[in-house]
Amino acid sequence: MAEALDAAECARQQLDAVLSTLDAGILILGRDGRVRHANPAANRLTGSEVRDLRGVSLGGILEPIPRGADGRSWSPARTATGAS
Numbered sequence: 001m002a003e004a005l006d007a008a009e010c011a012r013q014q015l016d017a018v019l020s021t022l023d024a025g026i027l028i029l030g031r032d033g034r035v036r037h038a039n040p041a042a043n044r045l046t047g048s049e050v051r052d053l054r055g056v057s058l059g060g061i062l063e064p065i066p067r068g069a070d071g072r073s074w075s076p077a078r079t080a081t082g083a084s
Contacts, residue, residue, distance in 0.1 A: 033057050 019026055025042035027035050038046075038053045046053065046061055053061065 027053070027058070027061070029058060033059075035061070 019037070019039040022039060023041055025045040026037075026039045027042050028037040030036045034055050034057050035053045038048075038050050043049055043053070048061070
């Protein structure tokens with residue numbers, strides 16, 4: 001049992017090392033949709049610290065995408081160019 005726990009801890013440390021070096025923001029969610037882990041890039045993107053993100057639902061972190069009158073996602077590029 002102790003050997004399995006040691007292996008699991010080693011795997012967790014390796015995963016933490018990889019996630020902490022990525023430029024992409026990574027949020028790991030539990031089955032309940034709440035943040036279990038956030039890497040430093042996710043912290044920079046959200047403006048929050050890991051300790052503040054843990055346990056927060058994804059909807060509590062991300063802002064909804066504004067919708068245009070046509071029901072499609074609003075996009076500054078689409079608006080500026082008139083493209084659809």
